[in-house]
Amino acid sequence: MPLNDERPASTSSSEEQGSDVESSSERCDSMTSTSDLDCSRESFTSDCSSKQCTPSSSPPKTITLDEVMESGRDLSNLSIAHEIIVNRNFHLEPDSLPQDSLWKIVRDNVHKAFWDILESELNDDPPEYGQAIRLLEEIREILLSFLNPGANRMRTQIMEVLDMDLIRQQADNDAVDIQGLASYIITTMGKMCAPVRDEDIKKLRESPDNIVTLFREIFRVLDLMKADIVNFTIDNLRPVLQRQSVEYERAKFQSILDKTPSALDHTTSWIKSALEELLTSIPKEQTDGQVKGQRLVPGPFQVLNLAFLRILTWDYDKSQLPETWMTDETRLREIQRHLQRCQAVNEVLLIIYSTIGGPIQGLPSLSDRLKRMISVLLDGMHSPDFNLEEALESVSAQICCELNKSLTERNYPAMSPALQATLTGQICSITQKDNPIRTLVEDRVQQFFTALICDPKPQVKVEQVPTGLTAIKPELALMGAKFISLVNYNKTVYGPFYADIIRKLMFSSSLPAANPQQDTVQDSVTSN
Template identity: 80%
Template sequence: MPLNDERPASTSSGEDQGSDVESSSERYDSMTSTSDLECSRESFTSDGSSKHCTPSSSPPIVLTLDEVMETASDLFNLTLAHEINVNRDFHLEQPSLPQNCVWKVVKEMVHKAFWNILESELNDDPPEYGQAIILLEDIREILLSFLNPGANRMRTQIMEVLDIDLIRQQADNDAVDIQGLASYIITTMGKICAPIRDGDIKKLRENPDNIVTLFKEIFRVLDLMKVDMVNHSIKSLRVVLQREGVEYERAKFQCILDKTPNGLNHTTSWIKLAVEELQSAIVPKGQENGQQAVLGPFQILNTAFLHILTWDFSKNPLPETWVTDEMRLREIQQQLQQCQMVNEVLLIVHSTIGGPVQGLSFLSDRLKRMTSVLLDGMHSPNFNLEEALEGVSAQICCELNKSLTERDYPALTPALQAILRGQICSITQKDNSIRILVEDRVQQYFKVLISDPKSRVEPEQIPAGLTAIKPELALLGAEFISLVKYNKTVYGPFYADIIRKLVFSNNPPAANPPQDAACETVPSS
């Protein structure tokens, strides 16, 4: 993956998470450094124009096939670089095709035909070496590909021992030492393989009688060594990307925008939705004096990031600046929804049963674990949530009756069990009061995390009613805030340009605008 030759000239720097009490132009500039944006304070005025960040939407651009392929390559490099940088466990594994896959069947048939021909030729009298020479040439190229640029001595040795022209001459005179060549190949593989492959090399050295079987195993181990080499390169790249990943991702994204018309449409719509929501919720100050409210950039972005947490992937395309994190966002969202439902169940139990189960942490923990297990996989297509909640309510009634009778309390009456079951099953309804309460308080929790300039991932107090899932919230909060911070660092220039156009297009700022923590007012022209 290209790095150094494709970096932008600017250098990345951290963002300033200042409050919304700064002046509008200063706060926009603080989203990223001027060296990153190449946009001065004047670029955020009503008549300013951005030097950076957005693609041209006019006139329409017609892409050639080469440009499409180049854009696809840029997107692949961007996605790969992002994955290596943010996922510490990212690595490649030996690819495996599913059973009954047509490609797998065809591949097995072709390989079987090759090995059968090789075995037939070597068993001829005198032996034929046509397929064997092809095999040796492939092995030589693979071995050479494993070497570092400075390994000249080993490179020369491999070229001398696996000299294909010399082997062809030996084949013409029936003087090819195929077993000796295989032994040399195994020895060379042992010198350059990763330590994890020592066991495989040892098995190769056991030297089976069937030379065809030996070469099959050699190729199997070579394939594993290829994966090892790629993973070693990924590990090395991670060190570079930790220093230069922000610049690289931003430059790659800009390359995509340069070739793609309307490349930020979904991102613009996403931010515009946050602007409209805030504008409808805030009563402008000084309206009677002909002034108009101007929202702060961080206020807009924080609202937009909160929307990402509850994004409906089935109805709306994800903003272009978030596509590299789509799988992580889906996983966070699904885990959060499951935690919320577990919390809702526990709230219903405690509010319905009351005193006999209050203060029993061991019982709450048991009910929490049981409910989590029964709701595991609730987002899979074939999962029946209503049926699962029926099972949850039945199990909870059993556990409650057991706990109550052990402590000399009367068991739950059939009527109370029916009420409990009905309330638990009703949380699938979007207008359920318990569900609305929990979702609102979870939103409050994440709003605090996103808005906190010090990025604390676990405030000292969480909203009341969420105590049961506090550890899970802290973990998901840390993961989500980490994504938000990195996303803001990479795409801050693009967001700044979009917000400037949305906010100032109809609201030119005054020379000395009044300041407010929630919004800013500027005189209308």
């Protein structure tokens, strides 16, 4: 805690929000190294069955309510720790409920009743101090909670001034100096608060004489100070967590797995789906040409890379995200939404330039205007109530106006009604999944992210976007850097769990029978 007679620095941060974990492939264990991409069954099993690599799992058992609750607390702690690690701007905000929500209405009414009772008691003749004493007692506990364990002098002073037994005796004799106690509380808060709260403390000192209003404001500022203390602690805790992040998150998840053996069910299904997809993609001629008793299987890192790629296009409405990705769900959804819009923008631009051709080529200012216009009109396209067809019709109308303006300014003839109708029809057709332009863009985007996931140095590949995606190169580079950062960190933390799952899936009875004498995974299908 920062609080003694010293004041903490401001906890505000101006750093750009996002997933800021650096690529950590050099820290990866055997599951994430690139030198073993097509390891043998023997090496893969031995590497991943070591004490440091293979996570232990509990045998099936009946789970008690206490264990479920404890697992929930572990998951909450894991989520908070992960957020602190990957989001440098993560901080706690004072509680704020939505306007007109039931909870806010109930809370406001309860608070109003409390302050009305306090005002009524203090206005009695003689005054009643029951509510006021409870208020002062709560304030004392809050102030004490702000102190460092070694701040004995200030602790003693607070206990002496806010001595509840003495204040009760004064109340019995109608001798409580409420205004004086409020002044001491404000002064003490001024010594404890962060510099960012100096203006709030100044306003408290200048507050009107209405004691009830003053105490309401005191509690408001105390709530802000509580958030400041937590955020100061988070800032100090972040470097420690970052140094121990992999071990901490892995250990936390293992403790959840020990209490809840089914905690990897969705992760197993996710990896199994990738493995089955790779198995079905092996050419038939390669399968037929195998030596009897052997079978082709993908390399473990090929399986994992494909699984990571599928996370990028995850259908959240149909399937629950793998457990090992739950802490990054918000970031993944944001990347996916941004990527979907960028793909749509790129598809529309490709249609425009292929339809109009030469008269609008080599005009970067026009391209930028069209890109911004399309992006704005397609904002929110991920929402369930968003009508993409109507939005694309609006996009087409705006584009035709902009193009006609640009063409006439440069002495070109305006687009004919037939050409405008053709352009509009082609733009609106990207809603169809089998649209060739849409298919092309989606395939190229998949190629881009595949290259990032499979490359040991993805930073080099971030700026190398495939042909046809130049218009969204800045956005792709930003999303690629964020996504690969999440992937590398996830791979480092959960690599041992993935290794154990893949090992069991690859050599389980659910796959085609292998020669029991063979103890190797075939090298025919490579990771890259």
